[in-house]
Each structure stands twice: as structure tokens, then as C-alpha cells.
Amino acid sequence: MSVPTRGHQATLGQGGPGPFGVLRRALxxxxxxxxxxHGATLAELGRDLSLPSAAVQGLAEELETEGYLHCVDGIWSLGGTLALLGRQNREQLIRAKLHHxxxxLRDQLGAAVYFSRYQDGELCVEAVSAADHxxxxxxxxxxxxxxxxSAIGKCLLSQLDHDGRRDHLARHPIARLTARTITDPEQLMHRLERQPATVPVLDIQEYALGTVCAAVPVTAGSTVGCLAxxxxxxxxHQLKGAAELLAAQAAPLMLAMAV
Known part of the structure; x- marks a missing residue:
């Protein structure tokens, strides 16, 4: 992801649609x-970004909620969360925010939620939020x-290049887990290569009978990750709505990991 250098004029409208656009606009x-x-008013920030102050206010307030911005008497400045990210506890802070x-999300969906990454050639489920309900x-x-x-696995593999997918499948041969599992490597490769980045990846009883899953990409810098x-x-019948909520909430996670 390219970020303009300090002093470069960039408007919020240049972020583009979807969660990646939200991340870019926040940055x-x-x-x-x-x-x-010494801080700035919404009007001053609006002028900097070539937008009316009302268009900046919603995003500024969201960043204030997360601790990235701070407002006193109408003057906006950088928040304490950014200062903490530069200290030795950066990873602990990010992990705490991630679990929160x-x-x-778990309570909104009434379903377990997972954050996973693809690191060093392997799928890693880094955090799971589950409960009795x-x-x-x-x-x-x-x-x-x-x-x-799995939806998690297919979402991560879809973010790799062709050689990366081939390498993974060579080290982890395809096995049939249920009657719905795709076992043809070429069919799987074709689906992964055609998977749009903005469309959730689904698992309809491919990993386990009786279970359906959805996953959306969470990409920040070199991170290949997903929320599921x-x-x-x-x-x-609730899976599509759940996937849409995951996609909408991916941006705050991306921001926490990228800043």
C-alpha cells in the first residue's frame, strides 16, 4: 500500500470503495x-483534504473512539494510541485491541469469530473469540x-500469487474431508484465481458437516490475513449478512495493524 509522503496533498475521496478505501481515508x-x-479544527482539516468539514467529522469521531485522534474544544490532535504504538508494548496493545x-463481532453475530494470517508458508489462526452461545x-x-x-484457508490462499498457491498445495496435498470438499487441484486453483478480493469466501460444509463459514481479507502492509x-x-440464511458485517469491520483491524 503506498502512502503519500509527509506534506503531500491527498483527499479522503481518493481512498476508493470498500474496507481498503476506509483504511486509506483514515490514514x-x-x-x-x-x-x-498544535492541532487543527475540522474546517482546517477539511481544507487540507479538499472536503467540507462535515464530511471529515464522522471519520474523525470514529478515530477518536479508537484512540487515534483526540479532540479538545474543537481542536483535533493525534491520540495516545499512536504514541503507545511506538513503545515496546506495541504488539500487546494491538493484540488487546484485536481481541476486543x-x-x-462475536456478540453482534452470535457466532465465533477468527483472525488468521498466512505466515512462513503456513496458515495460522492467531485469535479466536468464542463463547457458549x-x-x-x-x-x-x-x-x-x-x-x-476452509473459508479461512481459501481466503488466505486467494491472496497469494500463483506460485505461492502451488507451493502450498504441494506441501499440503488435497484430501476429501466431506462430500462437498473440492479435491481437484486444478478446479481449486481456478476458483482461487478468480476469487474477487471484495467478495467473501464461503465454506458450505466443505471442512465439517453441519458447519458453514465465511471469510474476508484483512490486508495491511505485507500481512496476508482474514477475518472469519x-x-x-x-x-x-444468516451467512451473507454475517460476511457483510465482517467486511465492514475489517477496516478498523487493518488500521490497527498498519499504523
Whole structure:
């Protein structure tokens, strides 16, 4: 992701649609605030970004909620969260914010929520938020060996290049887990290559009978990640709405990881 250098004029409208656009617009706003060492009003930020102050206000207030901006008497400045990110506890802070976000999503969906990355050639489920009313899927076969069948795995693989996918499948041969599992490598490769970045990846009982899943990309810098949920097949009619909520909430996670 390219970020304009300090002092470069960039408007919030240049962010584009979807969660990636929200992230870019948030970064543009943070950069604009950073150019005012003594703080700035919404009107001043609006002028910097070639937008009316009302258009900046909503995003500024969201960033204030997350601690990235701070407002006193109408003057906006960078918040304490950014200062903390530069200290030794940066990773702990990010992980705490991640678990908090996942717990919020879990309660909104009434379903388990997962954050995963693809690191060093392997799928890694880094955080799971589950509860009695929102149980996690039973990992009856190691997730690392079943990326071809899970929504998480397919979402991560779809973000790799062609050679990266081939390498992964060569190290983790495709196995049939249910009658719905794709076992033809070429068919799987074709689907992964045609997967639009803005469309959620679904698993309809491919990994485990009785369970459906959805995953959306979470990409910041060099991170290849995803946000996912799982629920009983009886709730399949809720899966599309759940995926849309995940996509909408991916941007705050991306921002926390990118800043």
C-alpha cells in the first residue's frame, strides 16, 4: 500500500470503495492532523483534504473512539494510541485491541469469530473469540493441513500469487474431508484465481458437516490475513449478512495493524 509522503496533498475521496478505501481515508486524515503540530479544527482539516468539514467529522469521531485522534474544544490532535504504538508494548496493545474487536463481532453475530494470517508458508489462526452461545468449530483436522477446504484457508490462499498457491498445495496435498470438499487441484486453483478480493469466501460444509463459514481479507502492509466466522448449517440464511458485517469491520483491524 503506498502512502503519500509527509506534506503531500491527498483527499479522503481518493481512498476508493470498500474496507481498503476506509483504511486509506483514515490514514489520509491522520496525516493531515499530523501536519498541524498544535492541532487543527475540522474546517482546517477539511481544507487540507479538499472536503467540507462535515464530511471529515464522522471519520474523525470514529478515530477518536479508537484512540487515534483526540479532540479538545474543537481542536483535533493525534491520540495516545499512536504514541503507545511506538513503545515496546506495541504488539500487546494491538493484540488487546484485536481481541476486543473480535469479542464485539462475536456478540453482534452470535457466532465465533477468527483472525488468521498466512505466515512462513503456513496458515495460522492467531485469535479466536468464542463463547457458549457462539462455539468455535471443532478442529477435527488440523487447519494448517486443510486450507483447501476452509473459508479461512481459501481466503488466505486467494491472496497469494500463483506460485505461492502451488507451493502450498504441494506441501499440503488435497484430501476429501466431506462430500462437498473440492479435491481437484486444478478446479481449486481456478476458483482461487478468480476469487474477487471484495467478495467473501464461503465454506458450505466443505471442512465439517453441519458447519458453514465465511471469510474476508484483512490486508495491511505485507500481512496476508482474514477475518472469519462459523455457524451451524441451520443458520446458513444468516451467512451473507454475517460476511457483510465482517467486511465492514475489517477496516478498523487493518488500521490497527498498519499504523
Amino acid at each position: 489520509r486524515l491522520l496525516e493531515a492532523v499530523d501536519r498541524h503540530p 474487536k473480535l469479542a464485539e 457462539a462455539p468455535a468449530v471443532d478442529e477435527w483436522v488440523d487447519f494448517r493441513a486443510t486450507a483447501h477446504a 466466522t462459523s455457524m451451524p448449517v441451520e443458520r446458513i
